[in-house]
Amino acid sequence: MKSLRMSYLVAGLGGVGFFAMSVLLLGVWPGRVLEEETRRTSPKNPLALTVSEKRGRQIYAREGCAYCHTQQIRQLDADTVRFGKSTAVWETQFDYPHLWGTRRIGPDLSREGSLHSEDWQLTHLYSPQAVVPDSVMPAFPALFDGAPDRPLQGARDVVTYLAGLGYARALAEPEIALKKTSGPPANGDDAYAHNCAGCHGPHGEGDGPAAAGLSPKPANLVEHEYTEAHVITVLERGIRGSSMQAWRGLPHHDIAHTVRGFYRPVREPAPPPAIRDLGKQVYADHCAQCHGENGDGKGSAAPEVRMAPTDFTSERPTPAETLRALRQGVAGTPMAPWNTKLSEAELSAVAYYVRGFYR
Ligand code: HEC
Ligand code: HEC
Ligand code: HEC
Missing domain, CATH: 1.10.760 (Cytochrome Bc1 Complex; Chain D, domain 2)
Incomplete structure (x- = not known):
């Protein structure tokens, strides 16, 4: 009888002991290992989220982006081939509560920052189908004031958040961004x-x-x-x-x-020699420093401009297109309008002249 009463005690203590052990083994210990691993591998000054990124993250959570997008690249070939190196522990240290997601109806976004420009992101957020015709992603026009280039603060914050995804990792370990394509690669x-x-x-x-x-x-x-x-x-x-x-x-x-x-070929009247000489002169005076003496886009000032100047040896705009570019400039690029500096005659002369570089 006595031994039976003792067995209750043993079972009781054993139960409590087992419970305590599993809490330590499954809860506390992995937490410590994770903390230690994060500390060991993290760069010295990990990038905490900025205020705008934090707001963007909240909207990301609120709008349910994580139901369709993951932010964790697994150590599987299927993942690393498509999205890049697998997610490191320290990358998600500020991601609390985490937004890793479990389903990939859309692609993983943990390296999204390096993949698309801001105007792409805004246009895509406003209407995914405008950019990717087959997309099943819902549109988020409520974050905009009626047009993709009129984002409200919410859309700006989301895009800032997206632009930051993978940035810390890219600084720590640069890798060539893997640009993704959609749709079947048929003909x-x-x-x-x-x-x-x-x-x-x-x-x-x-x-x-x-x-x-x-x-x-x-x-x-x-x-x-x-x-x-x-x-x-x-x-x-x-x-x-x-x-x-x-x-x-x-x-x-x-x-x-x-x-x-x-391309619709244009019939080209050969300009008279006087016009040709005028074009050549205008080009040397105003265009060669960027577009290059031989029209190859490698002028002396080319490295300083934000975007590579057009290489006229491998790309030939029609005269109409060139005149438009000269009169209005090319918005969003360093190419300024020239109609205030050059006469109409000079503009047409140079528009024909640049066509001669094409090979
Ligand atoms: C119903 C599922 C769904 C939801 C919800 C969703 N997406 Fe998507 N998303 C997709 C799909 C599918 C694609 C791939 C096709 C495309 O690019 O539109 C995609 C693509 C993207 C891309 C481009 C990825 C790339 O590099 O190609 C970004 C960025 C993105 N989504 C952000 C968001 C954000 C931010 C939200 C929340 C505001 C969101 N998504 C909500 C399904 C979804
Ligand atoms: C998200 C919008 C977008 C998509 C999608 C896109 N492009 Fe472009 N593409 C642009 C923009 C913007 C420019 C002009 C950039 C500039 O002014 O230099 C451009 C320029 C070009 C040029 C001219 C390059 C040059 O040197 O002037 C070619 C050719 C081109 N794209 C082909 C393609 C092809 C082929 C695809 C599909 C595989 C494609 N684009 C998909 C936005 C896009
Ligand atoms: C400050 C440097 C700079 C100067 C000077 C400059 N350009 Fe440009 N040009 C650019 C850049 C950058 C682009 C944009 C390339 C792109 O969109 O990819 C461009 C674009 C163009 C285009 C547009 C081609 C297209 O794809 O439609 C034409 C045409 C052109 N330039 C002609 C000229 C002519 C002619 C002159 C001289 C009167 C000139 N540029 C002077 C930098 C310059």
């Missing part, structure tokens, strides 16, 4: 319709539904003759300072064929 026309038409328009006229909020505007592919090599380089690298991203994993040759097919 060039298909790939164009799925990936490019939102901005460049179904017929390449630069008038896609996403064009309105973008600065600079998407190139009008009808008004430009491009060499195949030029289109492929642009697809590989994107255009710094614009919403034109790099497009890895698409059939570049096929797309280049589609892009070149949009």
